[in-house]
Amino acid sequence: MSSESSYYVPDSSKLPIFMAFGLLLFVLGAGGTINDLGKESSNSYLLLMASFAVIWGVMFVWFSNVISENNQKLYSDQLNRSFVHGMAWFIFSEVMFFFAFFLALGYVRLFAVPWLGGDGEKGITNILWPAFESTWPVMETPDSENFPGAYKNMNIPGISKLHTWLPFWNTLCLVTSSGTIALAESALKKGNRTSFKSWMVVTISLGFIFVFLQGLEYYEAYAHMGLTLGAGIYGTTFFLLTGFHGFHVCLGAIILTIMTIRGFNGAFSEHDHFGLAAGSWYWHFVDVVWILLVLVVYVF
């Protein structure tokens, strides 16, 4: 916390334009790599790797600068509130990104699939595939030659077999970790650093266990259930929703790992730990998305 009274406006900085350059490399590298998938001679992936190096490098220096400016007590209370606003609105934007995929799932489940099965006032909608019957999950797709549906789905197997169901353990991990990070934060606020560090380690371990279990689930889906990206709309929505969630868990876990390392290096005080607080909000956000996702992807 700082006693600085005026708002700190940083000097001109080379970081943003390097970041923009990194993003330019990313667009060229990612576009080239994906367009050249399956081609032997392509080297666009080098551009993609370079873009990651630039982006992560700039982020490292950028965050280091912010931390050292904060340590020099350049940041006023008002500026710290700007960070709070910024993070809150960033999380709102992430909520809306997931909203797009939930919207897609809702639309196919409520409208598109029943219409393909001949439901509703547009009775001719099953004219292309008259044999298609509307069910959810869609195990048999309308065009099963091109989209060979899955032969098993991920739905909840019933309460008695709950322990064999990976999403149950995943939910347990993530919900618990939301609790443990709250404990870590409150320990830090009370100045109990040992307890803070231990709860952080527990939190990130639970996060990585979640990622591992999710990987295991994907392996099962591909190896034993015929559930793939190409398996039709069920596989599509399943993998995109859980996949983007898993990606965000990875990001959250990386953020929290960095915060833990900083914690071990003596960073953060009882009153000044915005990096940790922001990481913790992000983690709670990821948790809330997961609960919604379990309900609409796995249970109902």
Add this chain to the structure above:
Amino acid sequence: MSAVIEGHHDDHHHHGPAKGISRWLFTTNHKDIGSLYLWFSFIMLFIGGAMAMVIRAELFEPGSQIVSPEFYNQMVTNHGLIMVFGVIMPAFVGFANWLVPMQIGAPDMALPRLNNLSFWILPAAFGVLIATFFMEGGAPNFGWTFYAPLSTEYAPPTVTYFIFAVHIMGASSIMGSINVITTILNMRAPGMTLMKMPLFVWTWLITAYLLIAVMPVLAGAVTMMLMDIHFGTSFFKAGGGGDPVLFQHVFWFFGHPEVYIMILPAFGIVSHIIETFSRKPIFGYESMVYAIASIALLSFVVWAHHMFTVGMPIAGELFFMYSTMLIAIPTGVKVFNWLSTMFKGSLTFETPMLFAIAFVALFTIGGLSGIMLAIAPADFQYHDTYFVVAHFHYVLVPGALFSIIAGVYYWLPKWTGYMYDESMGKTHFWLSFVSVNLTFFPMHFVGLAGMPRRIPDYAMQFADYNMIVSVGAFLFGLSQLLFLYVVLKAIFYGKKATGQVWEGAKGLEWTLDSPPAYHTFETPPNLESGEAKA
């Protein structure tokens, strides 16, 4: 506070801009970044405009004229993308950068380095988009709305670059909006309550909220496209259980709020200009704020009026028809407030005021054709015709673009310290006013008569009107070169402007010198006297 810290603090504040090109590359100053946005937008206006000229040259006469249908599609697509994402949006962000801190008495934007990043992403994204013209398969050719499956199964390979360019463009918009919203909520001078904020700041607060809400949905839409094209998913493929119509729902959930993103800041700019040149405070300030907020909220529940003909249950058609018509109410409130502000005012008609009045009149024409399009059964006739083209060009060209031009004339003396040439400004206005109507008004007639949009050829009976439209378009394009000349002439040879500039101008930015110091309001102004209200 120790003396050492005090010294450090001084290092960071009291200095002017860096020298040479590095000033622009590395800047964290809201005024510099505002200028960058505005110049970027200006350059893109001529690139997007050149594409419009190609389109109008092709349509000058029926039959295949100068470009191939494939290239025509690329022109239509990139004209739309560049004008929406590269001209109108960056121009408004440029205004926000210049004006929001000065109007609320803040030292800068809340997060200055992020601000610079938001800008420099744009040249990268549009550089890639324009580079796709020279790649295998040509540039995107599926319209700015990029409906699946045109943009998935039948798209050129460059669509992958397009998708990632949209991703970083969206990131730029989101970061820019987070900055604006944080600045407005956290950095107002003491005494400036929300209901004392200038209307331009209000419009941007709500615009930024809309942007943060819908740009991620656009990112979701292009991500689904990417997965469908390259990774075998079936979001938009009925054979797998998906639905191409899903694309339209996701796109327009973004797209309709996007339409208001491109007009709300225009409302703010026009409100300031009208009150200045009417020498009266704006009529119905509170109702203006509530109108902006209700337009923004309604914009989330009207999206499917773009899709009346695509096949929707009758309940959906009716819901989206009525919700769309509701928007006419807050919009009407705004138009009547502008008229009431002018009523019995001491009006003068300088160039900004001319453009602002033209905005009110011509935007209203666009609004009224919007109500016609909102009538679901009537839309079955209008859909995909030039009537739609006429409608959205009326709200975007004499709407959004005129407000931007008006705003540039209005604040240019403040920004640069030099007055523009008033008689040339007026010439620019009358040329633009006549040619914009010549361009877009006849489109209503050919549209109602059934001329389809996005087709490089048309039936003989539309030939006369199309020739008039093309002549108008060429004239409008040339008039904007005059605009560039007026701006450059003001900057290099203009007369020195006073701080107040306009007799009737109120607001914090007019209390500063013209041009304002590099850093302004490092200590917040005292507003307890109530001077700050728009």
